[in-house]
Amino acid sequence: MITLTKRPALAVLVGTFLAVGAACAAQSQDESSPAAVRSTPGPGGVATIPFTSVRVWFNEDTDLAQSSLALAGPDGSLSLVGVHSMGEGDLMAAVSGAVVPGDHTLTWTAVSADGVTATGDVRFTVAEAEAEPAPDELDGDAAQAPGDRD
Numbered sequence: 001m002i003t004l005t006k007r008p009a010l011a012v013l014v015g016t017f018l019a020v021g022a023a024c025a026a027q028s029q030d031e032s033s034p035a036a037v038r039s040t041p042g043p044g045g046v047a048t049i050p051f052t053s054v055r056v057w058f059n060e061d062t063d064l065a066q067s068s069l070a071l072a073g074p075d076g077s078l079s080l081v082g083v084h085s086m087g088e089g090d091l092m093a094a095v096s097g098a099v100v101p102g103d104h105t106l107t108w109t110a111v112s113a114d115g116v117t118a119t120g121d122v123r124f125t126v127a128e129a130e131a132e133p134a135p136d137e138l139d140g141d142a143a144q145a146p147g148d149r150d
Protein backbone atom coordinates (compact mmCIF):
# COMPACT_ATOMS: atom_id res chain seq x y z
CA MET A 1 0.00 0.00 0.00
CA ILE A 2 2.77 2.41 0.83
CA THR A 3 4.58 1.89 -2.47
CA LEU A 4 1.31 2.28 -4.41
CA THR A 5 0.64 5.69 -2.88
CA LYS A 6 4.25 6.84 -3.18
CA ARG A 7 4.75 6.01 -6.84
CA PRO A 8 2.29 8.53 -8.27
CA ALA A 9 3.80 11.22 -6.07
CA LEU A 10 7.27 10.31 -7.27
CA ALA A 11 6.11 10.36 -10.89
CA VAL A 12 4.67 13.85 -10.43
CA LEU A 13 7.90 14.98 -8.77
CA VAL A 14 10.06 13.60 -11.60
CA GLY A 15 7.72 15.05 -14.21
CA THR A 16 7.90 18.49 -12.61
CA PHE A 17 11.68 18.28 -12.41
CA LEU A 18 11.93 17.43 -16.13
CA ALA A 19 9.56 20.23 -17.11
CA VAL A 20 11.52 22.80 -15.10
CA GLY A 21 14.78 21.48 -16.55
CA ALA A 22 13.45 21.81 -20.11
CA ALA A 23 12.24 25.36 -19.45
CA CYS A 24 15.64 26.37 -18.07
CA ALA A 25 17.45 24.83 -21.04
CA ALA A 26 15.22 26.75 -23.46
CA GLN A 27 15.78 29.99 -21.56
CA SER A 28 19.57 29.67 -21.42
CA GLN A 29 19.60 29.00 -25.16
CA ASP A 30 17.70 32.26 -25.76
CA GLU A 31 20.04 34.20 -23.50
CA SER A 32 23.25 32.86 -24.99
CA SER A 33 22.84 33.99 -28.57
CA PRO A 34 21.94 37.57 -29.53
CA ALA A 35 19.72 37.75 -32.61
CA ALA A 36 18.68 40.77 -34.65
CA VAL A 37 14.93 41.37 -34.50
CA ARG A 38 14.75 44.38 -36.85
CA SER A 39 16.90 47.07 -38.40
CA THR A 40 16.93 50.43 -40.15
CA PRO A 41 17.24 50.04 -43.10
CA GLY A 42 15.44 46.70 -42.98
CA PRO A 43 16.33 43.57 -44.97
CA GLY A 44 15.60 44.17 -48.66
CA GLY A 45 14.67 47.77 -47.93
CA VAL A 46 15.54 50.93 -49.81
CA ALA A 47 17.25 53.86 -48.11
CA THR A 48 17.54 57.18 -49.89
CA ILE A 49 20.48 59.57 -49.95
CA PRO A 50 21.27 61.35 -47.68
CA PHE A 51 21.83 58.04 -45.94
CA THR A 52 23.20 58.99 -42.53
CA SER A 53 22.68 56.20 -39.99
CA VAL A 54 22.15 52.49 -39.43
CA ARG A 55 20.49 50.78 -36.48
CA VAL A 56 19.90 47.17 -35.46
CA TRP A 57 17.67 45.99 -32.58
CA PHE A 58 18.41 42.72 -30.78
CA ASN A 59 16.39 40.28 -28.68
CA GLU A 60 18.51 41.20 -25.64
CA ASP A 61 20.89 43.90 -24.46
CA THR A 62 24.36 43.61 -25.94
CA ASP A 63 27.80 44.49 -24.60
CA LEU A 64 28.44 47.78 -26.37
CA ALA A 65 32.22 47.66 -25.91
CA GLN A 66 32.45 44.22 -27.55
CA SER A 67 29.81 44.62 -30.28
CA SER A 68 30.36 46.24 -33.66
CA LEU A 69 28.77 47.26 -36.95
CA ALA A 70 30.33 47.38 -40.42
CA LEU A 71 28.91 48.68 -43.70
CA ALA A 72 29.93 47.83 -47.25
CA GLY A 73 28.62 49.46 -50.42
CA PRO A 74 29.35 49.15 -54.16
CA ASP A 75 32.66 50.98 -53.71
CA GLY A 76 33.75 48.92 -50.70
CA SER A 77 33.68 49.62 -47.00
CA LEU A 78 32.08 52.74 -45.60
CA SER A 79 33.01 54.27 -42.27
CA LEU A 80 30.60 53.91 -39.38
CA VAL A 81 31.35 56.24 -36.50
CA GLY A 82 30.09 56.65 -32.97
CA VAL A 83 28.61 53.18 -32.42
CA HIS A 84 26.21 53.52 -29.50
CA SER A 85 22.96 52.21 -28.10
CA MET A 86 19.78 54.22 -27.76
CA GLY A 87 18.95 52.04 -24.74
CA GLU A 88 16.45 49.80 -26.55
CA GLY A 89 18.65 46.72 -26.99
CA ASP A 90 19.96 48.34 -30.16
CA LEU A 91 23.23 49.30 -31.81
CA MET A 92 23.34 52.49 -33.88
CA ALA A 93 26.06 54.29 -35.83
CA ALA A 94 26.47 57.28 -38.12
CA VAL A 95 27.48 56.71 -41.74
CA SER A 96 30.55 58.77 -42.60
CA GLY A 97 31.86 59.57 -46.05
CA ALA A 98 30.47 59.42 -49.57
CA VAL A 99 27.51 57.09 -50.08
CA VAL A 100 26.89 55.85 -53.62
CA PRO A 101 23.63 54.27 -54.81
CA GLY A 102 23.54 50.49 -55.00
CA ASP A 103 23.49 47.34 -52.91
CA HIS A 104 24.77 47.61 -49.35
CA THR A 105 25.45 45.08 -46.61
CA LEU A 106 25.37 45.96 -42.92
CA THR A 107 27.22 43.33 -40.87
CA TRP A 108 26.66 43.19 -37.14
CA THR A 109 28.60 41.43 -34.43
CA ALA A 110 26.77 41.35 -31.11
CA VAL A 111 28.06 40.06 -27.79
CA SER A 112 25.54 39.16 -25.11
CA ALA A 113 25.89 40.19 -21.49
CA ASP A 114 27.08 36.65 -20.71
CA GLY A 115 29.80 36.85 -23.38
CA VAL A 116 28.38 34.90 -26.32
CA THR A 117 29.09 36.36 -29.78
CA ALA A 118 26.72 36.19 -32.73
CA THR A 119 27.00 37.79 -36.15
CA GLY A 120 24.69 38.43 -39.06
CA ASP A 121 24.05 40.81 -41.89
CA VAL A 122 21.32 42.92 -43.45
CA ARG A 123 21.27 43.60 -47.20
CA PHE A 124 19.46 46.62 -48.59
CA THR A 125 19.63 49.17 -51.38
CA VAL A 126 20.61 52.82 -51.28
CA ALA A 127 18.98 55.00 -53.94
CA GLU A 128 19.18 58.62 -54.98
CA ALA A 129 16.51 60.73 -53.35
CA GLU A 130 13.51 61.49 -55.55
CA ALA A 131 13.64 64.89 -57.23
CA GLU A 132 11.76 67.69 -55.49
CA PRO A 133 8.35 68.20 -57.15
CA ALA A 134 7.98 71.41 -59.13
CA PRO A 135 5.92 74.06 -57.26
CA ASP A 136 2.93 73.66 -59.62
CA GLU A 137 2.80 69.93 -58.82
CA LEU A 138 2.38 70.54 -55.09
CA ASP A 139 -0.94 69.42 -53.70
CA GLY A 140 -2.37 68.51 -50.31
CA ASP A 141 -0.25 65.39 -49.98
CA ALA A 142 2.93 67.45 -50.16
CA ALA A 143 2.02 69.05 -46.83
CA GLN A 144 2.86 65.75 -45.10
CA ALA A 145 5.89 66.12 -42.85
CA PRO A 146 9.06 64.52 -44.32
CA GLY A 147 9.56 62.65 -41.06
CA ASP A 148 6.35 60.70 -41.59
CA ARG A 149 7.97 58.62 -44.32
CA ASP A 150 9.46 55.39 -43.16
Ligand SMILES: [Cu+2]
Pocket residue numbers: 084085086092093
Ligand atom coordinates in the same frame (compact mmCIF):
# COMPACT_ATOMS: atom_id res chain seq x y z
CU1 LIG B 1 21.32 56.85 -31.86
